[in-house]
Amino acid sequence: MLRLSTKGQYGVRAMFEIAKGYPSRPTTIKEISERQEVSVAYLEQILNTLRRAGIISSVKGPGGGYLLNRPPKEISIGSILKELEGPVAITSCLDPKEGCSRVDGCVTYLLWSSLGEKIEAFLNTITLDDLLKEEATLKQTRTARSNKIRTGRKTTAVQTKNKGKGALDAAEVR
Amino acid sequence: MLRLSTKGQYGVRAMFEIAKGYPSRPTTIKEISERQEVSVAYLEQILNTLRRAGIISSVKGPGGGYLLNRPPKEISIGSILKELEGPVAITSCLDPKEGCSRVDGCVTYLLWSSLGEKIEAFLNTITLDDLLKEEATLKQTRTARSNKIRTGRKTTAVQTKNKGKGALDAAEVR
DNA sequence: TAAATAGTTTAGTGATTTTGTCAAGTATTA
DNA sequence: TAATACTTGACAAAATCACTAAACTATTTA
Incomplete structure (x- = not known):
C-alpha cells in the first residue's frame, strides 16, 4: 500500500546522478540511463518536468547535460516528488483537485491529513x-x-x- | 502521490462503524453501507478479508452482523490496513513479494525503507x-x-x- | 421445519492510471 | 556542418482499481 510511482522513484535517482556532477559538470541523460537503468525516453519526460519546475537546468550541445540549480543540500526529496507526482494526498478528499462533501463530519479526515503532513515533513527534511x-x-x-x-x-x-x-x-x- | 486505495479507506470507516457497537451490538453491512456511503457488495468483500484476518467476527441470522474481536483501543489503523492492502511498501524493491537486485548499491533504498517505517509506526499508534x-x-x-x-x-x-x-x-x- | 435474515465466495468487467515507447523535430557547439 | 543533445506530442500495452453480479451457505425465530 501507499506505493510511490516509478516516475517519482526514477526522478529522485536521476536527481542524485545530476547532484554528483554539482556544481559544474553537466550530466547527460545517457549517463543517468546507464547508471540507474532507466530508459532514455522516459528520463527525458521526467527531467523535462523537473527543468520546467526550475529545479534543474539543461545545457545543449556536446559536453551538455543537466545541472542542479541549487546546491544538493537545498534540494529536498519532497520538492522533487512534488513536481513529479503532485502534493501528498493520501486520499482523494485531501486532493485540492477533488475534495469531498463529507469532510466536515468525517472522522478519518483528520487521520489522513495528519499522516500526509508527517510524510511531507519527512521528505522535506531529506536532501x-x-x-x-x-x-x-x-x-x-x-x-x-x-x-x-x-x-x-x-x-x-x-x-x-x-x-x-x-x-x-x-x-x-x- | 502515495494514494491509499478506497478499499483501505472504506475498511477503516467500516471498522469505525463496527466499533460504535462495541462490545455487544452487532453492526450489519447494510447499516455500514448507509452511514458510510459504500456499496453493500464492496463492503462484503472488505469485511470478509478482515474477518478471515481475525479482527472481526460475524454473527449470522436475524439480529446478526459484525463485531470487534478486541476492544477499540487495541485495534490500530495499521493492523486494518495491513490486512486490506498488505504491508507498507513505498517501492517495489521493499515489497517482500518483489524485491530488487540493485538493493545493495542503491542510495534510495534506505530512504524509502525509512519512510515506510515512519508511516507504519504512525498508523500503528492510532486506534x-x-x-x-x-x-x-x-x-x-x-x-x-x-x-x-x-x-x-x-x-x-x-x-x-x-x-x-x-x-x-x-x-x-x- | 420453513421463511427470513445475513453473511460467503468467486468471477467478471469497465474505467482509469501507470509506464513507458516512438518518431520527428529543434538547438548548440566543436 | 556534423555530431551531440534536448523537445514535444502522440500513442499504446499492461496493470490496477473500484466496483457489480450471481449463486451459495449458515443461522435463527415463528
Whole structure:
C-alpha cells in the first residue's frame, strides 16, 4: 500500500546522478540511463518536468547535460516528488483537485491529513546531499563487507560521519 | 502521490462503524453501507478479508452482523490496513513479494525503507478508540460552530480532552 | 421445519492510471 | 556542418482499481 510511482522513484535517482556532477559538470541523460537503468525516453519526460519546475537546468550541445540549480543540500526529496507526482494526498478528499462533501463530519479526515503532513515533513527534511553522503558510506561498507555480516543497521562510523540533523543516519532509520 | 486505495479507506470507516457497537451490538453491512456511503457488495468483500484476518467476527441470522474481536483501543489503523492492502511498501524493491537486485548499491533504498517505517509506526499508534473520541469532539464542534469561524485547528477543549498519547489531537496534527 | 435474515465466495468487467515507447523535430557547439 | 543533445506530442500495452453480479451457505425465530 501507499506505493510511490516509478516516475517519482526514477526522478529522485536521476536527481542524485545530476547532484554528483554539482556544481559544474553537466550530466547527460545517457549517463543517468546507464547508471540507474532507466530508459532514455522516459528520463527525458521526467527531467523535462523537473527543468520546467526550475529545479534543474539543461545545457545543449556536446559536453551538455543537466545541472542542479541549487546546491544538493537545498534540494529536498519532497520538492522533487512534488513536481513529479503532485502534493501528498493520501486520499482523494485531501486532493485540492477533488475534495469531498463529507469532510466536515468525517472522522478519518483528520487521520489522513495528519499522516500526509508527517510524510511531507519527512521528505522535506531529506536532501540530495544526504543521498550523496549515503553513497559515500555505502562504498565504505562495500569494501569493508567481506569479513562482516550485514545487519541492516548502519555502522558506527556512519553515525559519526552524518552527525547533522536530517541525514539518513541509523538513529533516524531504526 | 502515495494514494491509499478506497478499499483501505472504506475498511477503516467500516471498522469505525463496527466499533460504535462495541462490545455487544452487532453492526450489519447494510447499516455500514448507509452511514458510510459504500456499496453493500464492496463492503462484503472488505469485511470478509478482515474477518478471515481475525479482527472481526460475524454473527449470522436475524439480529446478526459484525463485531470487534478486541476492544477499540487495541485495534490500530495499521493492523486494518495491513490486512486490506498488505504491508507498507513505498517501492517495489521493499515489497517482500518483489524485491530488487540493485538493493545493495542503491542510495534510495534506505530512504524509502525509512519512510515506510515512519508511516507504519504512525498508523500503528492510532486506534479505533481514537476515532471514536474524534467523533465525539466532532459532534461538539458541530453544535458549537454556529458562532465560530473554523480555523482547521482543533479547539482547546479538544486538546484537554485527548490528553493521552497516540490520539489525533492538535499537537500531533499541526 | 420453513421463511427470513445475513453473511460467503468467486468471477467478471469497465474505467482509469501507470509506464513507458516512438518518431520527428529543434538547438548548440566543436 | 556534423555530431551531440534536448523537445514535444502522440500513442499504446499492461496493470490496477473500484466496483457489480450471481449463486451459495449458515443461522435463527415463528
